[in-house]
Amino acid sequence: MGQGPVKLAALLAGAALILSGCGLADSHAVWPEMLKVKATEPAPLETPPDVKRLVAGKLDSVFTAGSQPTHVRVSTPLHDPRGTGWTACVRAELTSVIGKPLGTQTYRVFISDGAIFDRRQVEADDNCVTETYEPVEGAVTAEAQRSAKP
Numbered sequence: 001m002g003q004g005p006v007k008l009a010a011l012l013a014g015a016a017l018i019l020s021g022c023g024l025a026d027s028h029a030v031w032p033e034m035l036k037v038k039a040t041e042p043a044p045l046e047t048p049p050d051v052k053r054l055v056a057g058k059l060d061s062v063f064t065a066g067s068q069p070t071h072v073r074v075s076t077p078l079h080d081p082r083g084t085g086w087t088a089c090v091r092a093e094l095t096s097v098i099g100k101p102l103g104t105q106t107y108r109v110f111i112s113d114g115a116i117f118d119r120r121q122v123e124a125d126d127n128c129v130t131e132t133y134e135p136v137e138g139a140v141t142a143e144a145q146r147s148a149k150p
Contacts, residue, residue: 048077049111051088056138061116062107067094073133077111085112089128090119 051074055062063069069092077086088109094102106128110118122128 046084046086046113049086049088049114051075051077051086051090051109051111052134052136054111054114054116055090055109056136058116062090062109062119063092063094066097067092067102067105069094072136074136075128075131075133080110083112085110085117087111089122089126089131089133091128091133 055072055074059069059072072090072092074091075089077088080087088111089106090109091104091106094105096102106122106126107119108122108126108128109116
């Protein structure tokens, strides 16, 4: 009665060992290519986005409406290692909702398919601290756009 579970365990271990070699054998088999398992190719990279244009056109996707961003600057885009998109750092002088200056705030933006789809405030260990920034010209806040309309 005690040998049943031992024989079953040995049988399962043997079957697992035999089946584990199937993936390796397929890559070295002399079968036609159409019958072999194809390795997945990595998705092609998007072209680097124009971060200045994206941020200038959609400041509200990076900063809150009442923060009144000024002196907006962006870093060069870097390929996002988690996917096919890009990341960049954005800095600006911000104001709190009660009108108090918050100083320079930095955000990391995530770009995919030519649009900013996410952003987060950077922490001390983020590489945005060491990036070089270029000013964004033509960046207009949503509040300035509303006040410019007649």
